[in-house]
Amino acid sequence: MATRSALERARSALHLRLLAAQRRLTKDRRGAVIVLGGDDRLAASELANQLTEWFDARTVRICAPDDGAAEGRPFLWPYWQDVPAQGRITIVVGDWLTRTTIAAAREELAGESLRARLKSLRAFEELLAADGTAVVKVWLETPEKTLRRRLRDAEDTDAEGWVVTDEDLLLAKKSSLGLARALRAQGSGKNLPWKVVIGGAETKLRDLHAGLVIAAQLNQASRRRPAVAAKKPSGRPRGLLESAAPHPTLDKKGYGQQMAKLQARLGRLSRLAAQKGVATVVVLEGPDAAGKGGAIRRLCGQLDAAHYRVHPTPAPTPEEKARHYLWRFWNKVPAPGRLAVFDRSWFGRVMVERVEGFAKEAEWARAYGEINDFEARLAEAGTIVLKLWINISKAEQLRRFRSREDSPHKRHKMTAEDYRNRKKWDANLRAAEDMIARTDTPHAPWIVVSGDDKRYARVATLKAVCRALSDRLD
């Protein structure tokens, strides 16, 4: 009886510590991700439920990836959906390292593919931490004998509900123990180690132990902001987007013929992509009035409306602002077989946010790597990724502004900001050159399209997208 009450006292004190840690997160405007991995899935689930009881449950959400919804998406996609807003807590069960351990034990991942996975996990954790999110990871390790008994008991009492899965049995194997340990070491972000908690039969004691570890980790995270060593771009490739050569042009007749042919071709390719379940992401960037909208409408003009979605990129909503800037784009990753076209995109981080000072230098400087990682995750999942910069000259932009003002069909496109942005032409150009140099990758290449002649630019855009799809599908 004395022990019981000591345990209860300790749990009560822990409850207060966790509430205090949660208040501090709110005050500091930081989110927290609490990851519950390990070999005992039932224990992780119980612990998650206990934590929602201890924390103020209104700002806690449990993230448990659903295989159905995640099918054909990047591995990290379900975790991104639940990236917490500032002041919020996400508790992850069915976490990335446990699932990676299972895949490695089954040899679905090995060698290069396993190394790539572990690298992506490190990058993800570091990205969260760099954004100010507290990343707390608890690995529940249950002694083999205890675990086997727990699994046997569960089987016995509850034959109807498949409590115990093949994965549970796999994780309970002795050989998995060493594997998990190795992967934990290799798959953790810098200064973001897994904390091992020994599981056992006594639930309340285990949850107390895990809770104490979590409280300590939250406090530790609140004391430091990880140093972010991201280099500013240097030795930038000058002149990439500046050329004295006149932009190529296309006459009306040639335009009409090529457009009809290309739209039919893209129509065929997009139906093929839908059949084969291949997703595509097309990003359009470029100065104001570069003709992005017009190019997008021609791109999609003959597509089945069910096969594509165009995403404009207005200023972020409060919901979006409270999270990592990539969250709202992860949310829009296309389903298998679908095309997503982004009219401006995540590159805003290294363009407008850099130029206008909305993002600090450390923030935009590390964004190049984060963006490359994001696009690599898409490409790994089989998504075709391509990025087009529609390049226009400063003189052409002015002509278009004037023409927009004169046209009743286009006047709505002009805002007060347009001339203001124009004054920063050179800074924007410099940012664009850095962006292209640092995010042009084999799996997600940049294509610069000469844009002073709209007809030429639209045809070139369609051609580029057709080629990318055809390379994969034909």
Place this chain on the structure above:
Amino acid sequence: MATRSALERARSALHLRLLAAQRRLTKDRRGAVIVLGGDDRLAASELANQLTEWFDARTVRICAPDDGAAEGRPFLWPYWQDVPAQGRITIVVGDWLTRTTIAAAREELAGESLRARLKSLRAFEELLAADGTAVVKVWLETPEKTLRRRLRDAEDTDAEGWVVTDEDLLLAKKSSLGLARALRAQGSGKNLPWKVVIGGAETKLRDLHAGLVIAAQLNQASRRRPAVAAKKPSGRPRGLLESAAPHPTLDKKGYGQQMAKLQARLGRLSRLAAQKGVATVVVLEGPDAAGKGGAIRRLCGQLDAAHYRVHPTPAPTPEEKARHYLWRFWNKVPAPGRLAVFDRSWFGRVMVERVEGFAKEAEWARAYGEINDFEARLAEAGTIVLKLWINISKAEQLRRFRSREDSPHKRHKMTAEDYRNRKKWDANLRAAEDMIARTDTPHAPWIVVSGDDKRYARVATLKAVCRALSDRLD
């Protein structure tokens, strides 16, 4: 050449009219749903693309239900996902009436099930219109000969990409023409008729015609707000929630025993539901400090964290405020096999919004019917729906407020609003009685739980949920 240029002039004028209609929507803070149905799916897709070109594309989205994502969800679910915010336009292809026509032609819907579907479509359209959304519906009807030629041509030129589906061929049948006409009449909300546009070979002319119809309908919608005849509750059942009888209680030992048994039982049932793909929605309502949160934590305490999600209901975000109040709940409808628990819910419309005057009388008065329709749609899709009112006495509430203030573990639950709300105890009680009387339905019953004894209330909550799942699953 003369005709061509007359056509172009007319299209140019239409473009301006549509832009003006869109500006007016923004100014009036109204959304618009433009539905493109009919027997020619390709034409609807082309028209949707043309409309995004005419409108300012940044505030237009195309809604095209995706069979994969919508599997196991209510029929209207994909349309609800894309309900437009104020000032926004959603263009629907793959609309509710065309899909209903296909289902009826295949005799998947007939008799009562068909009548129920048509009724639900009428209710949905009327709900949108009553909320101020412009509902514009265009039915593209292509002469059979033309349609057959179009389908044949598409087959010929594009064998690779299954342009033509079985559904297209079905809609092209002469027998479908009369069926569609009958369903259009029966499946339309009051004063929300389908406008038939004759399709044909000449795309530009067809789109002009359809565009003119849409512009006219948008203007007409902007002139009127549909009269909303919703009756205030009358003859309310007094005393339902007021009883002099003491609340039942449960001692600690009995509580512990029953709780363990019930949690194990619900664990088994929830795994069974996951296996069978049966979704469940549980709503908890009740006065402040009724013990909703505690009841929810016991309810979910032994569930697999992957099987359920708890949704708190804070004040709506700006995104949510800009749409019909049910939108944010349609977004949280559980996937097949999952349990969603709502800590407060859509009933806020007829509780806090009514009592505080956030909703106009016409708005909350019609909400009872809208809510019953919503829950009926869930039930039709096979979702178990049940609603619990945890009832506490005014004196007990005060005791709990005081005890919360004294407890370091619970202090965070008290806000300045709590005492203010308490002053409206009687108005809240009246609203709750009306709510229960008007939304207690066979497919989504209310259960009133005596709440002055927390232990009793928690056990009663678990029992009620177990019974509902067991009735369906065992």
